[in-house]
Amino acid sequence: MDTMRERFAAVTTDLLDHDPRLALVLADIGVDAFAPAAARHPDRVVNVGIREQLLIGTAGGLALTGMRPIAHTFASFLIERPWEQVKLDLVHQGVGAVLVSAAGSYDWPAGGRTHMAPGDVALLDTLPGWTVHVPGHPDEAETLLRHAAADGDSLAYVRLSAHRNEHPVPVVPGRFTRVREGSRGVVLAVGPMLDAVLAATETMDVTVLYAATVRPFDAAGLRAAIGERADVVLVEPYLAGTSATAAHDALADLPHRVLALGVPKEEHRHFGSIPEHLAAYGLDATALRARISEYVW
Numbered sequence: 001m002d003t004m005r006e007r008f009a010a011v012t013t014d015l016l017d018h019d020p021r022l023a024l025v026l027a028d029i030g031v032d033a034f035a036p037a038a039a040r041h042p043d044r045v046v047n048v049g050i051r052e053q054l055l056i057g058t059a060g061g062l063a064l065t066g067m068r069p070i071a072h073t074f075a076s077f078l079i080e081r082p083w084e085q086v087k088l089d090l091v092h093q094g095v096g097a098v099l100v101s102a103a104g105s106y107d108w109p110a111g112g113r114t115h116m117a118p119g120d121v122a123l124l125d126t127l128p129g130w131t132v133h134v135p136g137h138p139d140e141a142e143t144l145l146r147h148a149a150a151d152g153d154s155l156a157y158v159r160l161s162a163h164r165n166e167h168p169v170p171v172v173p174g175r176f177t178r179v180r181e182g183s184r185g186v187v188l189a190v191g192p193m194l195d196a197v198l199a200a201t202e203t204m205d206v207t208v209l210y211a212a213t214v215r216p217f218d219a220a221g222l223r224a225a226i227g228e229r230a231d232v233v234l235v236e237p238y239l240a241g242t243s244a245t246a247a248h249d250a251l252a253d254l255p256h257r258v259l260a261l262g263v264p265k266e267e268h269r270h271f272g273s274i275p276e277h278l279a280a281y282g283l284d285a286t287a288l289r290a291r292i293s294e295y296v297w
Contacts, residue, residue: 004160005102007138009033011145012070016041021068022149027055029073056082059097060089068149075101075117075159083123091127096153100145104161105238105263109271118263121214122242124157131156132215134191134237139168140212147173163192163237163274171212176221182206185231185296186222190214193235193283200288206296214243219250230256233292239263259295261288
């Protein structure tokens with residue numbers, strides 16, 4: 001079975017073959033996967049080398065000419081390192097692009113803190129106009145990537161990860177999906193957190209919502225899922241509390257509570273596997289079961 005990054009390479013190669021407006025910008029990461037595409041489209045597959053600020057600047061320049069750029073590297077190098085260019089060369093210039101990341105919050109622990117970006121979505125929240133997709137399965141990644149590539153001149157971020165769910169959900173971009181019905185609160189699982197949330201809440205009378213698109217936040221979908229109690233638990237694979245304000249805004253006219261679970265601000269220095277990081281953050285099924293049950297009962 002392929003990974004999200006492998007699906008990204010296959011889908012983007014296909015898109016480049018069929019849409020002359022698309023261009024791909026790389027910063028050494030993932031170059032080998034796009035060798036066939038570069039051979040066929042040398043004018044639309046650009047590798048700027050290990051120059052992440054130039055990666056975004058080039059995407060902005062291509063967008064100013066009317067092209068639809070897709071820029072790709074690890075999340076920490078795509079959002080955090082070239083932050084000024086994201087802010088100025090894309091948002092300030094009023095042009096669109098598709099930023100596709102890899103490595104998420106904790107995918108490559110051996111790479112150390114430089115390769116971890118739990119704050120990426122929170123950073124993008126400081127800027128207007130971004131659509132943020134967080135797929136939990138390669139099939140979802142394909143759906144969301146194709147949607148982002150065809151979405152006019154919008155600003156889109158597609159956050160890929162090696163952390164994934166076993167099965168895909170038939171996602172609709174921009175909409176939450178109701179996976180399980182209950183009456184004593186809502187647990188919103190984002191992207192690859194769904195499997196752990198379903199295991200954690202198996203015996204609980206709660207509604208489980210699934211979000212593969214987190215921005216714009218589907219306020220109507222959350223409100224429609226509220227049962228007898230407006231208690232909400234957010235389970236996100238990045239910085240804890242990233243979507244808390246959006247959830248509070250969605251329920252502003254209702255008495256409600258929001259418990260925000262995710263990656264803490266404190267650095268986890270004992271690097272290990274993805275499951276070890278999830279356990280350390282309290283995001284595995286066992287820890288989630290304890291934290292959610294205490295909150296909703």
